[in-house]
Amino acid sequence: MNKVVDSAAAAVSVIGHGASIAVGGFGLAGVPSVLLRALLAGGVGGLHVVSNNCGTDGRGLGELLGAGQIARVTGSYVGENKEFARQYLAGEVEVELIPQGTLAERLRAGGSGIPAFYTPAGVGTLVESGGLPWRYHPDGTVAVASPPREVRVFDGVPYLLERSIVTDFALVRALKGDIYGNLVFSKAARNFNPLAAMAGRVTIAEVEELCELDPAEVHLPGIFVQHVVALTPSEAADKPIEKRIVRS
Known part of the structure; x- marks a missing residue:
């Protein structure tokens, strides 16, 4: 029952060329950045990604996009990623843009066994x-x-x-998790993470804190999660802000 994997590299080693992956997060909130960097280091290409957006230039999925490892994106927002827009308009990546609520429901339906x-x-x-x-x-x-x-x-x-969406894999980030894969998400990070986790046939979760959980506080039951990676304190603290706005 213990689903803890020693490292992010070991966890993503099961992901092969051309795999489809649902990725949690919204902008840079709740993005499984450690798992994505492990995937980047592994050099796996031809990936079909399902995510609300594709990160930003040099962060999140934007890192894999910049390395040419993504072949197709299903999402609802091109966002602030200039390289994403460039690759799309240049014909280097295929992009299926759909309404955001529809994307959320397609993932949820896939995880619930609803075909359409x-x-x-x-x-x-x-x-x-x-x-x-x-x-x-x-x-x-x-x-x-x-x-x-x-x-x-x-x-x-x-x-x-x-049609609902079911992917080969899912990568998500949670505030807390236990050895059985039960997850708790923090505030806005509870965006697409539970839905992405449900849609993946094999779901890998990076957690900021590995601990025992009160069943009443669980947001996503461990039945949807196959592997858990515990982050180091520095990895857990790495939470960039997409747009920092201050008063003049």
Whole structure:
């Protein structure tokens, strides 16, 4: 039952070329940066990443993107990552942009064994009709576009059919965890982390504190987590701020 792995490198060694990975975090909050750097060091490429965004330049998933290890991103926000935008527009990476709430529900549904669901988000837009650029040619023309969604009307209201997401692996970060994989998240870090953990067939969690947990405080049960990596104090304290704003 003890799911603790000695190191981040050992934990991610099971991830191979072309794997699909759900990654927790929002901006730089709750990003499993230690696991991502271990993946960066391993040099595994062709990765299909599912995450709200792709980090920032030089942080989080942005590090793997800059190293050319990511082939496809499913997310809802290009964000502040200039290299992400450059690679997308240059046709170097495929990007499926979907509404943020839809992304969250696709991950949750995948982890719950629900193959698909209907949502009103995107009705009357290119999400419904298709044609959103997923990949560009180097000359700027569209190489791959999104397909149209199936539409069904319930009580006079149209809804789009969305497929759930299940990935080969998931990488998440938690404030606390125990040896059984039960996790507790801190404040805003409880964003996409539980959903990503649910969607992965094999989920690896880095935890800032490895300890015994009161069952009443658990946010995500250990049934969704296969491996746990305990961070060092310096790793746990490494929490960059995406945008620091002060008064003049």
